Amino acid sequence: MSPLCKPEDALPNLARRRFVAAMAAGGVMANVPPCVKAAFLNEAALPNNALSGTEFDLTIAETEINITGTPRKATTVNGMLPAPTLNWREGDTITLRVSNRLDEPTSIHWHGILPPYDMDGVPGISFAGIAPGETFTYRFKVEQSGTYWYHSHSGMQEQTGLYGAIIVKPAAAEAIKADRDCIVLLSDWTDEDPMTVYAKLKKDSSYYNFNQPTFSDFVKDTADSSLQAAIAKRHMWNMMRMNQTDLSDISAYTYIYLLNGKTPEANWTSLFTAGERIRLRFINAGAMTFFDVRIPDLPLQVVQTDGQNIEPVIVDEFRIGPAETYDVIVEPQNRAYTVFAQAMDRTGYARGTITPHAGLTAAIPALDKAQPLTMADMMGAMEHAMAPGDADETHESDHGHSLHSNHAPDQMAHSRHLPIGTAAPVRHASSEYGASVDMRVDTPRINLDDPGIGLRNNGRRVLTYADLRTIGGALDKNPPAREIELHLTGNMERYTWSFDGLEFSRSSPVHLRHRERTRIIIVNDTMMTHPLHLHGMWCELETPNGEFQVRKHTLTIQPAQRISFLVTPEVLGRWAWHCHLSLHMHAGMMREVVVA
Ligand SMILES: [Cu+2]
Structure with missing residues (x-):
């Protein structure tokens, strides 16, 4: 078994039941090999199948998946969610044949890559989009390196699963030295139709906001300050028709947060050998979610953002907005660690584990209080x-x-x-x-x-x-x-x-x-x-x-x-x-x- 695999025995019963159910449903997970090939170990601890080279065939289709226990339709690439990782090399000319098996138009945008404008994949601006049944061929020379990603620029297809990582190897030697390379792709999933979510927000922009001030907050305000100040504060916010707790439009009320396509319960796990320097490539593919990321007890040396190398800076935590990327070096001890990414509104989190020994996990921190x-x-x-x-x-x-x-x-x-x-x-x-x-x-x-x-x-x-x-x-x-x-x-x-x-x-x-x-x-x-x-x-x-x-x-x-x-x-x-x-x-x- 590849050390990248989560041993099934270690899964909680519920997670295993869901996993088995998903396999039986013939959904996306069934298409993901349970073990990633060991050959990838020194390249990328990939969330799923990776494709490498200069020629790619990507088929976009609707696939049944089961993330929460309820079967749903996702938009997938080659049957997968997240879409397959694309490994490119700086200086190569890349050909990507993208076939649309949906019953609506589609597109792929190569986020952060700078191709000629008609290869950029935005319907109505760079091209007409890819009609149902059609195959569009993207071809361009890659003249940059680093961590990037790709996603649909059509309809709600990004929200329903059409996103994946792009890793471009530099033409020269890699400036960032690491013994192990690992993609950490964060995203948000809803069982609701995203158009329904959108319609609810159009009707009531605070529909998914459950942090709203309550009567007990008011009582607390009056205890904290004077009654008059509390009344004035409420009055002012009301008068401005603003909401102090409006941090995110969409919360865990409908979202479940995913790390490399896995729920917190399914606990995406990657093995390492103690003493290694590990490069974690964080990508926020969330449609609507800012994540605050940390690995308790492990300093994070940030070395790249949006594919561009930066002067290393050591932090405990960073906020990653939708579409941003951060590459981080960690040097873990001989113990397990939780990769913890709480949503900015503190209603939920994505979580994974890095560990030297299969089956080990670390504590999951409590969510911070919403401010x-x-x-x-x-x-x-x-x-x-x-x-x-x-x-x-x-x-x-x-x-x-x-x-x-x-x-x-x-x-x-x-x-x-x-x-x-x-x-x-x-x-x-x-x-x-x-x-x-x-x-x-x-x-x-x-x-x-x-x-x-x-x-x-x-x-x-x-x-x-x-x-x-x-x-x-x-x-x-x-x-x-x-x-x-x-x-x-x-x-x-x-x-x-x-x-x-x-x-x-x-x-x-x-x-x-x-x-x-x-x-x-x-x-x-x-x-x-x-x-x-x-x-x-x-x-x-x-x-x-x-x-x-x-x-x-x-x-x-x-x-x-x-x-x-x-x-x-x-x-x-x-x-x-x-x-x-x-x-x-x-x-x-x-x-x-x-x-x-
Ligand atoms: Cu905005």
């Missing part, structure tokens, strides 16, 4: 929190009030615990003044050293963007020739999401000039964290002082935060730019970018 958003999360640097004119907004006043400026009670200013960077002036586009926008931030915070809601002052060393420094610096040292400012906007009640108050369907493309260094400023005018993915070019994040920080394909932007990054579009064509929370993209937080 409420602070006023700084909502409004940035506080002083002039809401834009003048908010009171004139054309909101339906079904709550008997409208969003109003200058009503932030003074006591809220004391509730912030985070370092707040110098506020920067912002410009709100005129399109932000409309029914698509229920909140604007005038004085956003600009610091990058905030780990984010739920991770502040938790007693652990938590990674922040201020810790990430790409080795070698910026790709293009030229100063920006021009600047573009865009705001992340939304209306929680309507569950619409947009850039500058314009949903994708109402927007026109952003134009960038070929090879022109451009600074892009993003202000998050919402109270949610958004992982923003720009196709076709690297985003080189700047420090608040305008110095190069890190090169990424997906930038997570916190509530009321302003960031700036530089791009040099090297590849002509049409590209997608969107929030990687799947339903935010569907609800309009997407733009086309034209490079000409």
Whole structure:
């Protein structure tokens, strides 16, 4: 038996019953060999079958699987969930024949890879999509290395399982030395039809939020402060029609969180030999979930993000947004460890085990307590929190009030615990003044050293963007020739999401000039964290002082935060730019970018 295999005897009875049931159902798990070939051991401890080389045949189909005990249909590649890992080599020209056996159009986007635009796989922007029964051939030269992934860019197919890892070996020697290589692909699964989930959120954006303040919270508030302050706090949040606990749109009420396709109960397990340096390649393929990852008792040396090597930094924990990747080196002792990835809203977790001996497990930590958003999360640097004119907004006043400026009670200013960077002036586009926008931030915070809601002052060393420094610096040292400012906007009640108050369907493309260094400023005018993915070019994040920080394909932007990054579009064509929370993209937080 391969040491990568979870010995079946060690599975809890329930997990085994489910496992056996899944096998009997002839579902996805039946297609996954119970043991990964030992040949992969020194390459990647893969979640399932890996495919290597330069020619690939990928068949997309609907497959019955059983994750929770109830059979459901998943969208699979070659019958698998997660989709097979693709092992590429930098410098190779890759051919991928993708066949669609669904009864709806499909597509595959190679996330973080920079191919010619018509190979990028976004229907309506890079190509027409792949019609049912059709085979589309992708072919491009791979001119980068590192940890990436791929997923459908059609409908809800990413949520229903169409995601897998891409590992690109460098043409030269691997700079990151490790004895063992292991993919840790995190995702979220729901037995509900994702369109039903979407419809519920459209009706009630807090449908899946069970962290909402209750009467007992109110009593606790009154004990913590004065009764009047508690009433004022409730009144203020109510008045703004915001919810302090609105950390995620979708919770474990419907989601089960997966690690390499396995439920916490099924406990994905990988064996190691004591004394080894292990490279863990974390990929967040979740459709709607931020994960906070740690391995209790094991320092994490972060060495790469989004496929780009960084100066190593040691932490205990890191937050990974949808579509981001982090490569981490660990040197475990001769004992078992739990790989613990709790959802940002603390309603559930994904979990796996690394162990030197089959059958060993380590304790599973308790979920952290959910922390409420602070006023700084909502409004940035506080002083002039809401834009003048908010009171004139054309909101339906079904709550008997409208969003109003200058009503932030003074006591809220004391509730912030985070370092707040110098506020920067912002410009709100005129399109932000409309029914698509229920909140604007005038004085956003600009610091990058905030780990984010739920991770502040938790007693652990938590990674922040201020810790990430790409080795070698910026790709293009030229100063920006021009600047573009865009705001992340939304209306929680309507569950619409947009850039500058314009949903994708109402927007026109952003134009960038070929090879022109451009600074892009993003202000998050919402109270949610958004992982923003720009196709076709690297985003080189700047420090608040305008110095190069890190090169990424997906930038997570916190509530009321302003960031700036530089791009040099090297590849002509049409590209997608969107929030990687799947339903935010569907609800309009997407733009086309034209490079000409
Ligand atoms: Cu978003």
